[in-house]
Amino acid sequence: MDQVFLLAPTSTDERIQHVVNQARGFIYYVSLKGVTGAATLDVKSAAERIAKIKQQTDLPIGVGFGISDAASAKVMGAVADAVIVGSAFVKPFATQNVEEASALAVAKVKELRTALDELR
Template sequence: MTRIETTFATLQANGKKALIPYVMAGDPKPSVTVDLLHDLVKHGADMIELGLPFSDPMADGETIALAGERALAGGTSTRQAIEMVAKFRKNDQDTPIILMGYLNPVEIIGYDNFITLCTDAGVDGLLMVDLPAAEAGNFTKQLADKQINEIFLLSPTTLPERRQQVLKSCGGYIYYVSLKGVTGSASLDTNEVGKQVQAIKADTALPVCVGFGIRDGASAKAIGQYADGVIVGSELVKNFANVGDDNGKIEQAKASLLAKMDELRLALDSLER
């Protein structure tokens, strides 16, 4: 079993829901990321999605797009983001790390080289937003051979044939996009999300986790009634929007981010088993 699969098996055995925070590698500056990953675990993260900075992030709303710009301006590359995972692994061999990004930097590095970098660093999952499941074939197999789960998105507008391809090819968990739009979008219809999640779970044994639009403990708990986990990004990342290089402001932002993690963890753990 992969680390992701083992983590979900443990959570399900204990009647718990996964809390999966998303942060951008290198935001607000490269020296912050590794310690932040460890802090996220201390404050309830079961696994972590780590964003790879990219200049044209088509699925990201303003908050995460700007985080990517800050990371790029600070010099964080895809290779350096993967090196951050390797540094994290020196003190944490258990928490799954999923890289989330776009295909262009992978193609520049080269698929084989990229997979080697991820394997050596201890990456557990990969979510390439702009790589369709139907076109991922050999890449998916290569990742699976290295015990790396390739994760795909499903959304309210996914066509039936693409949905079936995702369910066939996906590993680790299904990432269900809760609403039409980009990350950080506002309106979240939890009843509709619940119906969609239940429909997906009827067709797959994979855990289903929901992201986009989850902002607080109340929305996390509402979604957690249906999903196996919740993914929270913009609500965390926004704390770094205006801190610049000021260490005092960075520490205050981290404190706010981790307080939100505590709120989310408490809400999920309050669900009846």
């Protein structure tokens, strides 16, 4: 199992180089500043940073934070090698019963999968 290294919009060039030199498996790009699930994704900025990282490594870049629907998954899936979704799956379990939350999670997977399949 490989250690997962994270890069963020605030990562310096020095930090990016350090991560590129140390990482194995993939690099996790945190696409926004702030708390996951609570902010708006700046797609253009994230795409630019991912492109910059990809110039320095052949490792896959997974992007997470701020990806919560088909549109954001599709746009990030076009520039990253993977999209990582967390809060969009967890939030329903805080407010719904298990059956309803499970159904919402299944619907969310279908929504995201459909959007990502359109990139093929």
